[in-house]
Amino acid sequence: MGKTYLGEFEEVILTMVGILGEEAYGNAVVKEIQEKLDRTVNLSAVHITLYRLEDKGFVKSEMGGATSSRGGRRKRYFKITNAGLSLLHDMQSQRKKLWDLLPQLNFSLLK
Amino acid sequence: MKVQNPSRWSLKLLKWFCPDKLYEGIEGDLLEQFDEEVKTLGLRRARRKFSWSVIRFIHPSILLRNRVKKFKYIHMGMYRSHLLVAFRSMKRYKFYSFINIFGLALAVAFVFLSFLFVNKELRYDRFHENQSIYRLISQVRNAKTQETEFAGRQSAVLSIPLAPDLAAGTPSITRYSRIASNSGTVLRKQTPYQETLHFVDVDFFSMFSFPILSGGADALDKPNSVVLSSEKATKYFGASDPIGQTLEILLNDSSQLFLVTAVVDSKSEQSSIQFDMLVPFETFKVVAPGSMTSYNTASVEAYVVFENPDVANGISPVLTSAIDKLNKDDDTILEIGIQPMTDIHLEPEISGNAVNMNPQKLYIISALAFLVLLVAIINFITLSTSHSLKRLKEMGLRKTLGAFKGQIQRQLIVESFFVSFLAGLLGMGLAYLATPYFNQLLEISLVFQVELISMAFVFFIALLIALVSGAIQAFILIKHKPVDALKGIGVAAKKDSLLNQALLVLQFALSITLIIGTLVIRSQMNYIQNKDIGYDKERLVEIGMQSSPDIVASQNLLNRFRQELQKDARILAVSASMNSFQEPWTQFGIRQEDESVEQVYFNKIDGDYVETMGIELTRGVDFESNSSNVNKILVNEALVKHFGWEDPLSEQIPGKNYSSNHQIIGVFKDFHFSTLHNKIEPLALSVHKEAILGGVTGLSTYVWPINMYTIVLRVGSGDLGSILQFVESKWEEVNPEQPFVYSFVDDVLAKNYEEEVRWQKVIDSASIFSIIIAWLGLLGLTRLSVQKRVKEIGIRKVLGSSVASVATLLSRKFLLLIVISNLIAWPVAWVLAEKWLEDFTYRTTIGASLFLLSGLAVLLVALASVGYQSLRAANSNPVDSLKCE
Numbered sequence: 004m005g006k007t008y009l010g011e012f013e014e015v016i017l018t019m020v021g022i023l024g025e026e027a028y029g030n031a032v033v034k035e036i037q038e039k040l041d042r043t044v045n046l047s048a049v050h051i052t053l054y055r056l057e058d059k060g061f062v063k064s065e066m067g068g069a070t071s072s073r074g075g076r077r078k079r080y081f082k083i084t085n086a087g088l089s090l091l092h093d094m095q096s097q098r099k100k101l102w103d104l105l106p107q108l109n110f111s112l113l114k
Numbered sequence: 115m116k117v118q119n120p121s122r123w124s125l126k127l128l129k130w131f132c133p134d135k136l137y138e139g140i141e142g143d144l145l146e147q148f149d150e151e152v153k154t155l156g157l158r159r160a161r162r163k164f165s166w167s168v169i170r171f172i173h174p175s176i177l178l179r180n181r182v183k184k185f186k187y188i189h190m191g192m193y194r195s196h197l198l199v200a201f202r203s204m205k206r207y208k209f210y211s212f213i214n215i216f217g218l219a220l221a222v223a224f225v226f227l228s229f230l231f232v233n234k235e236l237r238y239d240r241f242h243e244n245q246s247i248y249r250l251i252s253q254v255r256n257a258k259t260q261e262t263e264f265a266g267r268q269s270a271v272l273s274i275p276l277a278p279d280l281a282a283g284t285p286s287i288t289r290y291s292r293i294a295s296n297s298g299t300v301l302r303k304q305t306p307y308q309e310t311l312h313f314v315d316v317d318f319f320s321m322f323s324f325p326i327l328s329g330g331a332d333a334l335d336k337p338n339s340v341v342l343s344s345e346k347a348t349k350y351f352g353a354s355d356p357i358g359q360t361l362e363i364l365l366n367d368s369s370q371l372f373l374v375t376a377v378v379d380s381k382s383e384q385s386s387i388q389f390d391m392l393v394p395f396e397t398f399k400v401v402a403p404g405s406m407t408s409y410n411t412a413s414v415e416a417y418v419v420f421e422n423p424d425v426a427n428g429i430s431p432v433l434t435s436a437i438d439k440l441n442k443d444d445d446t447i448l449e450i451g452i453q454p455m456t457d458i459h460l461e462p463e464i465s466g467n468a469v470n471m472n473p474q475k476l477y478i479i480s481a482l483a484f485l486v487l488l489v490a491i492i493n494f495i496t497l498s499t500s501h502s503l504k505r506l507k508e509m510g511l512r513k514t515l516g517a518f519k520g521q522i523q524r525q526l527i528v529e530s531f532f533v534s535f536l537a538g539l540l541g542m543g544l545a546y547l548a549t550p551y552f553n554q555l556l557e558i559s560l561v562f563q564v565e566l567i568s569m570a571f572v573f574f575i576a577l578l579i580a581l582v583s584g585a586i587q588a589f590i591l592i593k594h595k596p597v598d599a600l601k602g603i604g605v606a607a608k609k610d611s612l613l614n615q616a617l618l619v620l621q622f623a624l625s626i627t628l629i630i631g632t633l634v635i636r637s638q639m640n641y642i643q644n645k646d647i648g649y650d651k652e653r654l655v656e657i658g659m660q661s662s663p664d665i666v667a668s669q670n671l672l673n674r675f676r677q678e679l680q681k682d683a684r685i686l687a688v689s690a691s692m693n694s695f696q697e698p699w700t701q702f703g704i705r706q707e708d709e710s711v712e713q714v715y716f717n718k719i720d721g722d723y724v725e726t727m728g729i730e731l732t733r734g735v736d737f738e739s740n741s742s743n744v745n746k747i748l749v750n751e752a753l754v755k756h757f758g759w760e761d762p763l764s765e766q767i768p769g770k771n772y773s774s775n776h777q778i779i780g781v782f783k784d785f786h787f788s789t790l791h792n793k794i795e796p797l798a799l800s801v802h803k804e805a806i807l808g809g810v811t812g813l814s815t816y817v818w819p820i821n822m823y824t825i826v827l828r829v830g831s832g833d834l835g836s837i838l839q840f841v842e843s844k845w846e847e848v849n850p851e852q853p854f855v856y857s858f859v860d861d862v863l864a865k866n867y868e869e870e871v872r873w874q875k876v877i878d879s880a881s882i883f884s885i886i887i888a889w890l891g892l893l894g895l896t897r898l899s900v901q902k903r904v905k906e907i908g909i910r911k912v913l914g915s916s917v918a919s920v921a922t923l924l925s926r927k928f929l930l931l932i933v934i935s936n937l938i939a940w941p942v943a944w945v946l947a948e949k950w951l952e953d954f955t956y957r958t959t960i961g962a963s964l965f966l967l968s969g970l971a972v973l974l975v976a977l978a979s980v981g982y983q984s985l986r987a988a989n990s991n992p993v994d995s996l997k998c999e
Binding site: 033047050054064070074 | 147
C-alpha cells in the first residue's frame with residue numbers, strides 16, 4: 004500500500020475524534036462539528052467515516068459501560084491512534100509549507 | 115408519562131441489515147439523537163427523522179461489513195463440502211452430468227457468439243472521437259400540396275453545393291465534408307486496375323478519427339494528392355514507403371498524376387464510411403463538371419460537425435430555410451435533417467451509401483439466443499429435478515443428522531451453481547473454438563474476446579439457473595419425510611411431475627418453431643432462385659466499362675469490341691447498357707399537371723440489348739441494331755398498366771413541361787431489374803437519352819454521366835474458361851487502357867440474396883443448437899423415467915407382456931407430449947413466417963406439408979431416443995431387475 008491520503012471529511016472527523024479525547028462517540032462528533040464548524044452532518048455519514056478510519060488504522064474503538072439513557076445501549080467510543088495523530092501532523096506541516104510558497108505580494112497587487 | 119419511542123419497523127429494519135458488531139453503537143446513537151429531537155421538534159417529526167436516519171445507514175460500507183464476514187467465517191467449510199459432494203455426484207452419474215453440462219454449454223456458446231455479433235454491430239462508427247458528427251439527410255416536399263415526394267423517403271444523397279452553402283450560412287456548423295465516389299483506373303507499370311475513388315473535403319481528417327498510419331493529417335490540402343488505405347498501399351507499393359510516390363489515375367478519360375500523401379487505416383470492419391483511395395473534392399469536377407454548382411443532381415453524401423451537440427436539436431428548420439433561399443426550384447421544398455453518425459449503421463430506411471443493418475435483425479438474433487438459452491435452462495431444470503429424486507436417501511440422512519431446511523436448500527443451490535458455472539466456462543471454450551467456423555459461415559469477422567461483461571454474463575446465468583433449479587429441487591426433496599426417504603419410498607412411486615411435462619412441451623415447441631422457420635426460409639430462397647425473372651440469366655456476362663462523358667467514343671468502343679467478338683461462334687450476342695444488375699437502376703421523375711410526380715425507371719441501352727438479354731416483346735418492334743433509333747423508346751407492361759393505356763403504341767408518357775418527343779415503338783414483358791423484394795416498377799428503355807430525359811424534374815442514379823457502362827455478353831455452350839480467355843484477349847486488343855472486370859449475372863443476382871442466405875444460416879444453426887439441446891434433455895428424461903420403472907417392467911414381463919407392449923407403454927407418454935408441442939408450435943411459427951415473408955413482393959406459399967414435415971421430423975428424433983431406451987428396458991432380463999439386493 005502506498006501513502007494514505009485523507010479526504011476533507013475524513014480529516015474533519017479524525018480531528019474531532021482527537022479534540023473530543025475520551026468522549027468521542029458518533030453523536031458527540033456530530034454535535035462537535037455543529038458547534039465548532041457550524042456545519043450540519045448526518046449521523047450515518049459520521050459513522051461510515053469512522054469505520055473507514057478504523058479500517059485504515061487511524062482510530063480504534065471500544066464499547067463503553069452501560070448507560071441509563073439512550074435505551075440502555077452502550078456507546079462505541081473512538082480514540083485517535085498514534086498513526087492518526089502523526090498523519091494529522093504531517094498534513095498540517097505540508098499545508099504550511101505550501102502556504103509559505105504562495106507569493107504574498109499578490110495581496111498588494113489585487114488592491 | 116407517555117412512552118416516546120421511534121417507529122418499530124425502522125428499528126427492525128436496522129437490526130436486519132446492520133452488522134451485529136456495529137448494531138449496538140449505532141442504535142444507541144440514533145436513540146440518543148431521537149430523545150433530543152423529541153424535545154426540540156416534537157414526537158412526530160422526530161420519529162420521521164429517525165426513520166430517515168435509519169434508511170440513510172443503508173450504505174455499502176455498512177452493508178458489506180455484514181455479508182463478507184458471515185460468508186468468510188461461518189460457511190466456508192460447508193461450501194467446500196458442497197462442492198465436493200457436487201463433484202462426487204457428477205462422477206457417479208456420468209451420463210446425466212454429461213447431458214446436463216453439455217446441453218447448457220452448447221446454449222452458452224450460442225448465446226456468446228450472438229453476443230459477439232450484436233456487440234460488433236452496435237459498435238459501428240463509435241471509434242470517431244468527435245461526438246457531434248452528423249450526416250445531412252433530405253426529404254423532398256411539394257411546395258403546393260405540402261405532401262412528401264418519393265413516398266416520404268429520406269435520402270442522404272445530396273447535391274454537390276448543398277453542404278458548403280449550408281456551412282457558409284450557418285455559423286454553428288464548424289466543419290463539413292462531402293463524400294462522393296466514382297470509379298477510376300489506376301495505371302501502374304502499364305497494367306490497369308479498376309478502383310473506386312472517394313472525393314472528400316479538406317476537413318475529412320479533422321472530423322473523422324481514421325488512424326493515420328503514415329503521412330500527415332493535412333494530406334488532402336493540396337490538389338492531386340491521394341490518401342491510400344493500408345490495403346491499397348500494400349497492393350501498389352508493397353513493402354516500400356508509398357509516401358511521396360506518384361500514382362497515375364485515369365478518371366473520366368483524363369489521366370492525372372497523384373502524389374501519395376498519407377496511408378490510413380480505413381477501419382472497414384466497423385465504419386459506415388467505406389473507402390480505399392481518397393482524393394480532394396475539387397477533383398470531382400472532372401467526373402461531374404456540369405453539376406458542381408447545381409441543386410438538381412444528387413450525388414454526394416455530406417457530414418457536418420456542430421460547435422456543440424446541443425445545437426443539433428431543432429437545427430433542421432434552420433437548415434431547411436437556409437437551403438430554400440438558395441434553391442431555385444419553386445415547386446419543391448428540400449427539407450434538410452440531420453442524423454447522428456452513430457445512428458447510421460442501424461438505420462436502413464434512409465437511402466445512402468453506408469452498409470446498413472436492420473436493427474430488427476439484432477433483436478431477432480438476441481431473441482434466438484434467448485430462446486436457445488431458455489430451452490437449455492428448461493432442460494437443466496427438468497433433468498436436475500428428476501435426477502435429484504435419486505438423492506432422496508442422502509437428503510434423508512442429512513435431515514436425520516440435523517440439517518436445517520435452509521442448509522439443504524443452500525447445498526442444492528451451491529451444487530447447481532457449481533455445475534452450471536462449469537457449463538458456462540465450457541460454453542465459452544466452445545464459443546472460442548467455434549468462432550472461426552462461425553465467421554466463415556456468416557462471412558463476418560468476429561474476434562473472440564473475453565470481457566468483464568461476458569464473464570459477468572456467464573456468472574449471472576449460472577446464478578439464475580442455480581437459484582431456480584436449486585430451489586425447485588429443494589422443494590421436491592424437502593417435501594419427503596426423512597423416514598420415507600431413507601426407506602426408499604417415494605422414489606419408485608413418484609411420477610414425473612406436471613411441471614416437468616409442461617417444460618418438456620415448451621422446449622419442444624420452441625425447437626419445432628425454429629425448424630419450421632428454417633424450412634420457410636429455405637423454401638423462399640428456392641422460390642427466388644427458381645422464379646422466372648423475365649430474361650435469361652444463364653451464361654450472361656457483364657463487363658464493366660470506364661465512366662466517360664463521351665457517348666460516341668463509348669459506342670465506337672462497343673462496336674469494335676462486338677465486331678471482334680462475333681468472329682467467334684461461341685459468343686451469341688453482344689450489347690451494352692447504362693445500368694447493370696449490380697446497382698439499382700436510374701430513376702427519373704416527371705411532374706404532372708396536378709403537381710404530382712410520376713416515377714419511371716430508365717436504362718440507356720444499345721440497339722441489341724433486348725435480344726441479348728432474352729427479353730420478350732409483347733407488342734410493337736424492337737430497336738434496330740446499327741441504326742440511330744432517335745426518339746424511340748420501349749416500355750414495360752407495368753408502365754402501360756400504370757398509365758392505363760389501351761393502345762400504348764400511340765401514347766406518350768404524360769407530363770407538365772415534359773419536352774421529350776418520344777415514340778413508343780414496343781412493349782416488352784415485365785422482367786425483374788431489381789430484387790424480388792420489390793415489385794416490378796414502370797421502366798423505359800431508349801438508345802438516346804434525349805428521347806426521354808428532356809424536361810424531367812428529378813433524376814436519381816448510381817452512374818453518372820449518362821452513357822453506357824456495362825457490356826453484356828450472351829455466351830453459348832462450351833468451356834466458360836476458354837471463352838472468357840478469348841473475350842479478355844479481345845478486350846485488351848480493343849481497349850488496352852481499361853482493366854477487364856467481368857461478372858456473371860446469375861452470380862450477381864445471387865448476391866442480392868446474400869443477406870437472406872446468411873439469415874438462413876443463422877436460423878439453421880439456432881435450430882440445430884436447440885434441437886440438439888432439447889434432444890439431449892429428452893434422452894436424459896426418458897432414461898430417468900425408464901430407470902424408475904425397472905421393477906415394474908420386470909413384473910410386467912414376468913406376467914407375460916411382450917417387448918412391443920412394454921416399449922409402447924414407456925414411449926407413449928413422451929410421444930403424446932411431442933404431439934402437443936407440435937400443436938402449440940404450428941400457429942406460432944405460421945404467424946412468424948407470414949411476418950417474415952411480408953418483406954417479399956414475390957413470395958412462396960407456406961404449405962401444410964411443411965408443418966407436418968417438421969413435426970414428423972421431431973417426432974422421429976424423439977421416437978429414436980425414447981424407443982431405444984424403452985426397447986432396451988423391455989429387452990432386459992426381468993431376473994436382473996427383480997433380484998432383491
